[in-house]
Amino acid sequence: MEKTLEISKRRRLLLVPCPYQGHINPMLHLATYLYQNGFTITIAQTFFNSIDPNHHPYFTFVRLNDRLSNDLIVSLDVASVLLAINDNCKTSLEEVMANIVEDVVCVIHDEAMYFCEAVASGFGVRSLVVRTTSIAACISRRVVLQLHAEGCLPIIQGSMEDEVPNLHPLRFKDLPFSVHSDISKMEKIILKMYSITTSSAVIWNTIPWLEPSEFTQIKTKICNQVPIFPIGPVHKISPTSSSSSLLSEDSTCLSWLHKQPPNSVIYVSLGSIALLTNQELQEMAWGLANSNQPFLWVVRPGSIRGSDGTGFVLKEFQKKVGDGGCIVGWAPQREVLAHRAIGGFWSHCGWNSTLESLSEGVPMLCRPYSGDQRGNSRYISCVWRVGLTLEGHELNRNEVEKSVKKLMVEEEGRKMRERAMGFKRRIEDSLREGGSCSRNLKELVDFIISF
Structure with missing residues (x-):
């Protein structure tokens, strides 16, 4: 009975999305689902690309001081923006945590907001990572790191059409290089994203049967460390009425x-x-x-x-x-x-x-x-x-x-x-009662409550 009362008092989740549209959407869909399952939701967001709280009246929003210059924002250099956010927002998140730590069950953060892991760990609070890309993208990013470490970048132009060894069906031209960002900056971010050590679980916006061999491969590598909850497609688990668009939609x-x-x-x-x-x-x-x-x-x-x-x-x-x-x-x-x-x-x-x-x-x-x-x-x-x-x-x-x-x-x-x-x-079928997505979502809720 005492444990149940304690859980009911501490049901606040602190979610930290990465401030780009493709990352915000799945995080807010997940937040809506968790809210519907009895959790109180606080969203810690940057000033850059901030979400309108009026669209989500059931959530509490707090700001992280990203200190991004306008020149950096308009440069479209996503890697530089993310590096700056991870450097600049740590103190703000620590201040937020100091005020609400007694109520927080765990911190759920986007993989690109890797600074959150150290903050949560410092307060003795569990953290969960949300990955918003496919598993294949995760694997191919690791290949980019390997190629860079071996001095094989940039790829020789004549080899771009060749298939990457052990990465069928991807060619070298299909690897996840950025149009605007330097490879060394991307390498630093990827290393940080995939070297998170104290996270309690990985939440993944994918479907195991959609990329089965990739799921088996990644599960073999990290499942002994932490559980994986593939809950995709996450946009289907919350109502369409909760808009998370940064731009005004023309209906x-x-x-x-x-x-x-x-x-x-x-x-x-x-x-x-x-x-x-x-x-x-x-x-x-x-x-x-x-x-x-x-x-x-x-x-x-x-x-x-x-x-x-x-x-x-x-x-x-x-x-x-x-x-x-x-x-x-x-x-x-x-x-x-x-x-x-x-x-x-x-x-x-x-x-x-x-x-x-x-x-x-x-x-x-x-x-x-x-x-x-x-x-x-x-x-x-x-x-x-x-x-x-x-x-x-x-x-x-x-x-x-x-x-x-x-x-x-x-x-x-x-x-x-x-x-x-x-x-x-x-x-x-996967979204129906008893389907794979439905089961994984219920297991995720039970996992968080177990904290």
């Missing part, structure tokens, strides 16, 4: 979608970080127009170099597509992908977008930008065979037109859609 596109035939629209969104040139956008525009397929296109504000976003759209292009295309600054992606009119997704292949597309049975046209997106694209097209990849350094409108048609109306695309629907059914 008017949904009324446009209502007017389109089933499986006819290709949804185009390249994520929250990717940048394009005006030339690339022009090739995308005319490739989409010439395909004669209805499209919903997200052109994120600030995503076009030297442009204000949608200002690039020529009057002649608007005239040509008319009501056949809808262009917005940001879309409610989960609702869009679940819409009956969507027949394909032109994606940057971030892990969240990949899981969201698979969960709705939507095949993909892949155009990865950076990091783990290249590896995800390779799995989508070559392992799961639910998409095709736009290869080549430069976008070409003729290739865009051919690829959109292949995905949306040709036999190859129809077979991809059938396979994607098979993934949707398996994911739905």
